[in-house]
Amino acid sequence: MTLILALDFGGTKLAAAVTQLGFREWLRYERHLSPVDGNATTDLEIMRSLIHSLLQGETPAVIGVSFGGPVDATTGIVRLSHHVPGWENLPLKDLLEKEFGVSASVDNDANVAALGEHRFGAGQGYDSLFYITVSTGVGGGWILNSQPWRGTAGMAGEIGHMVVNPAGPVCLCGKRGCVERLTSGPYMALDAKEYLLKQSNHFQGKKLRALVNNNLDLITGKIISDAAAQGDDLAVNILHTGAWALGVGIGNVANLINPQRFILGGSVTKAGKNWWNTVQNTARETALPEIDFEIIPAALGDDAPLWGAVALAESVLTSR
Ligand SMILES: [Zn+2]
Numbered sequence: 001m002t003l004i005l006a007l008d009f010g011g012t013k014l015a016a017a018v019t020q021l022g023f024r025e026w027l028r029y030e031r032h033l034s035p036v037d038g039n040a041t042t043d044l045e046i047m048r049s050l051i052h053s054l055l056q057g058e059t060p061a062v063i064g065v066s067f068g069g070p071v072d073a074t075t076g077i078v079r080l081s082h083h084v085p086g087w088e089n090l091p092l093k094d095l096l097e098k099e100f101g102v103s104a105s106v107d108n109d110a111n112v113a114a115l116g117e118h119r120f121g122a123g124q125g126y127d128s129l130f131y132i133t134v135s136t137g138v139g140g141g142w143i144l145n146s147q148p149w150r151g152t153a154g155m156a157g158e159i160g161h162m163v164v165n166p167a168g169p170v171c172l173c174g175k176r177g178c179v180e181r182l183t184s185g186p187y188m189a190l191d192a193k194e195y196l197l198k199q200s201n202h203f204q205g206k207k208l209r210a211l212v213n214n215n216l217d218l219i220t221g222k223i224i225s226d227a228a229a230q231g232d233d234l235a236v237n238i239l240h241t242g243a244w245a246l247g248v249g250i251g252n253v254a255n256l257i258n259p260q261r262f263i264l265g266g267s268v269t270k271a272g273k274n275w276w277n278t279v280q281n282t283a284r285e286t287a288l289p290e291i292d293f294e295i296i297p298a299a300l301g302d303d304a305p306l307w308g309a310v311a312l313a314e315s316v317l318t319s320r
Contacts, residue, residue, distance in 0.1 A: 001020055001046055001056055001152065002020060002021035002061045002317070003018055003019075003020060003027075003055075003059070003060040003063065003199070004018065004019050004021060004060060004063075004064065004310055004311065004312045004313045004314065005017075005018050005020070005051065005054070005055070005063045005064070005100075005313070006018070006063075006064050006065075006066075006306045006307070006309035006310060007013060007046065007047060007063065007064070007065045007096075007306075008065075008066045008082075008103075008109070008306050009043060009052055009065070009067045009068055009268070009304040010034070010066075010068045010082065010109070010149065011034070011068045011069075011082070011083030011084065011136060012033065012034050012083070012136075012163060013031055013032065013033050013034055014031065014032050014034055014043060014046050014047050014050065015029070015030070015031040015305075015306055016029075016030050016031075016033075016047060016050040016051055016306075017029040017030070017054070017306050018054050018055065018268045019310060021061070021317065022315065024120065026058075028054045028194065030050040030053060030054055031048060031050075031273060032046050033107050033311075034046070034083075034084065034146075036288070038084060038143070039084060039085045039086035040081070040084060040085070040086030040087045040090055041086060043084055044095075044222035046068055046253075048099075049108055051100075052235035056293040057083075057095060057099070059063065059101070060100065060102055060104070061102060061106040061317065062102055062104070062313040062314075062316050062318070063096050063097075063100060063102060063103070063105070063113075063313060064308075064309035064310055064312035064313030064314075065092065065093075065105065065106040065107070065112075065269050065309055066107065066108075066109045066112035066113070066279050066305035066308055066309045066312075067081075067092065067106055067107070067108055067109060067226070067308065068081060068082075068083065068108070068109045069081040069082055069083075069087065069108060069109075069150075070154065070155065071092075071106055071107055071108045071154060072153070073106065073107040073108075073148075073150055073155050074109070074154075074156050075091070075093065075104040076091065076092055076093020076094065076104065076129060077089060077090065077091050077092070077093070078090045078091075078092050078106070080278075082137065083136070084230060086146050091120075091137065092104075092106050093106045099279065103250040103254055104311045104316075105155075105313060105315070105316045105318050106152075107148070107312060108132070108139070108141075108154070109132060109138035109139065109305045109308075110132075110133055110140055110141035110157060111141040111142075111148055111150060111154075111157070111308075112308035112309055112311075112312060113131050113133060113141060113143070113265060113298070113300070113305050114129065114130070114131035114140075114142060114143050114144065114148065114157075114190075114239055114263075114303075114305045114307050114308070115142030115261050115308045115311045115312060116167060116184055116298060116300055116305065116306075116308025116309075117129070117131050117140070117158075117265075117279040117298055117299065117304060117308075118131075118143045118146070118228075118237075118308070118309075118311070118313055119307070119310075119311040120299075120300060120307050120310075120311065121263070121298060121299035121300040121304065121307070122261070122263045122296055122297070122298055122299040122300075123143065123261060123263055126143075126260045127135055127142050127143070127144075127145055127146045127260070128143065128145070128257075128258075128259040128260050129141075129142075129143045129241055129259050129260060129263055130142055130159075130243065130253060130257070130259050130262050130263070131155070131251070131262075131263045131264075131298070132159060132246075132262060132263070132264050132265070133185055133264075133265050134184065134246065134265075134266040134267075135184070135185060135262060135268060135271055136184060136185060136186055136210065136267075137159030137160055137180055138179055138180040138184050138246075138266075139157065139158070139160055139180045139181060140157035140158065140159040140258055141157050141161070142156055142257075142259075143158050144257075144259070147165040150294070157165055157260075159179055159249050159250075159253060160178060160179050160184070160247045160302075161173050161175065161178045161179070161254065162178065162179050162182035162215040162253075163175055163177055164177055164178070164182070164233065164245045164248040164249055165179055165245070165293035166180070166320070168181060168182060168288065169182075169187075169191070171183055176258075177245075177247050179246055179248075179249040180243035181228070181245075182241055182242050182244075182246075183242035183243065183245050184221070184242075184268065185221020185222065185224075185267060185268055186237050188221050188223065188224050188242055188268075189219045189220050189221055189223070189224060189238065189313030191238055192205065192208060192216075192219050192234060192235065192238055193216045193217070193219050195218065195238075196208070196209065196216055196234070197294035200305045202294070204234040205232060205233070205235070207227050207230045207231065207232035207235070208223070208224070208232045208234055208235050211223050211230075212258075213225060214245055217315070221267060221268055221271075223269065225239065225268075225270070225271040225275075228272070228274070229272055231290070236250060239274070239275055240274075240278055242268070242275075242277045243271075243274075243276075243278035243279045243282070244278055244281065244282050245262070246279050247278060247279045247280070247281065247282025247283040247285075247286065248282055248283075248286050249287020250262055250279065250282075250283040250286070250295060251282065251283040251285065251287040251288075252286060252287075254283065254286075254287040254291050254293045255286075255287050255288055255291060256293055258293070259293060260293065260294070261294050261295075261296060261297075262283075262294070262295040262296070263272055263296055263297070263298050264295060264296070264297055264298060265280070265297070265298030265300075265301070265304055269298070271304055279295060283295060
């Protein structure tokens with residue numbers, strides 16, 4: 001039996017699973033929340049205990065890893081994590097290979113999820129696609145000619161930091177009006193909070209205020225979606241601006257690379273029909289009329305990084 005071990009180091013959770021080569025179901029699956037004050041060492045300790053409980057003394061043939069941050073996929077060295085300290089330049093691939101005595105392959109979560117959707121999800125049978133995750137951040141992963149396209153230093157696909165409004169608010173990257181700055185959950189929440197703090201009348205955002213009992217610190221991207229679904233004018237505006245920004249980004253990418261499919265995953269993509277319509281219509285208006293593409297939801301859900309890790313592991317086996 002050829003066992004495959006798949007690992008997912010997310011910003012907020014750690015997950016691990018084992019399957020068998022050719023299987024499309026997990027034999028065993030474990031997940032654990034990442035401690036809020038954790039670091040790379042605590043994350044690795046938790047992952048180690050998940051792995052030992054999963055393997056039950058067996059040895060995997062290969063390990064595939066999805067990491068929530070920039071990674072050099074050729075060396076398997078993590079550059080950093082935006083959420084967890086201590087990952088700077090950590091040689092994750094070497095570490096796992098030494099510890100378990102088998103080959104490992106490591107890539108960033110958006111690239112890995114793109115591979116997962118291509119092999120097992122909404123991208124099956126398509127040779128060019130762009131996967132976009134819209135959640136705490138916004139990341140993208142390419143499949144071109146049925147292969148991952150990572151760019152020279154593994155940095156391809158950064159649609160999150162494509163500028164769509166140069167006069168917009170400042171992003172964590174230092175530029176203004178990036179897609180991520182306008183459409184990610186935490187930034188939408190920040191914009192809502194700042195608006196509500198500044199305004200003198202309480203005319204806009206009434207339902208949004210009610211949903212958090214006037215405690216503006218409790219506003220999240222999810223709460224904004226909920227308020228928008230109830231017709232809250234401020235939430236509808238903010239969500240619309242975010243969807244518009246993503247649509248402009250997608251339309252420009254379509255013009256540039258002309259992929260068959262855009263596959264969207266992540267918590268913000270659960271914001272409802274209006275959000276999807278705005279993304280699709282804006283992208284359609286932004287792209288040239290001759291350029292055809294589809295924008296569809298991801299099929300693998302929260303398991304996309306783990307199934308992508310399986311695809312990554314399988315490509316190690318087939319390249320031998
Ligand atoms: Zn940015």
